[in-house]
Amino acid sequence: MPLFPIGNSYRRRNALISSGRAFLAACIFFIVIVLLALRTFAPGFLAHVATPVWQVGQAATDGLAGFANIFGNSSELTRERDTLQNENLTLAEENRLLRAQMEDLTRLTASSTVPSGIRAGVTARPPVAPYDTLLVGAGTNEGVTAGAYVYGPGGVPLGTVDGVSLNTSRIALYSTGGRTTDGWVGEKRIAITLVGRGAGAFEATLPRNSGIAVNDVVYAPGPGALPIGTIVKIDTDPSSPRDDIFIAPYVNLFSLTWVTIAR
């Protein structure tokens, strides 16, 4: 038996990539090229194909959560239910009062702050979707157009439509990392530039002593100025003439199920 075999098996063992693997790799690269072509020429097609998968995933998540609740402590669940019922009653009462106030104000200003438009269900949201992107199940068939404003519950501005296909739309949120949006802050409506930080949060800078405090409301452009969140932290550096402010959103993107797209 030779010390160093020089047959076929020797070559096969030391080949960088075997023929079967090379074929598989070629197939994968072909799929990659097809996907890149889809991204360029039909950006909404894959989202349309993936919608049933997202729906099954959402249903599975909800089902698992319900199943896990079966094993929860019953007394703890009862206590939690009572607390939620009380909170619900309180909130319903507050809601009734606020609705009455809003109707008064609407009559006064002859316009509603909650925009009307196309209601669309969210099929993919952060953290599944990176880049702070939402995918919704409404497209050109429902009248959605690129660049349209998108609002969350209560008319909170969320972003704009970036791409539309027949039945799906891709929404770029204002809070996308690095995206800048002009807005206002506080009762005096001081103009600021909001910079997205991802996950719905924003940051901005303001001159020192501008009179802004934590819990001040931040507004984004919509029909007028619409509240988008509140200031949660102000960082002051003695060596800088400006303060860094951090803004938490009103809408929790991770549990968002419906949005309204302006016509």
Place this chain on the structure above:
Amino acid sequence: MRNVIAIVLALFAPLLFPWPLAAVIAFLVSCVLPPLGLLSGVVADTLYYTHAVGIPYATIAGALATCLGFLVHEFWRTRIMAA
């Protein structure tokens, strides 16, 4: 069979799992079959990329995962990383 599972994971992870977990899965499957990292990244960008982002990070990360996966795969195959 292992390759089939890796391909299915690479295709479906960006649809079903939070993106940090999908990124970990993309790296792991690229150790099994290196081009799958790139495939996973391209799937993620085809679904979620918007012009507001500017740079297709998922595709770039997928390409990096493919390079790393290729190295790990070859080290493993030549027993450099074997226990």
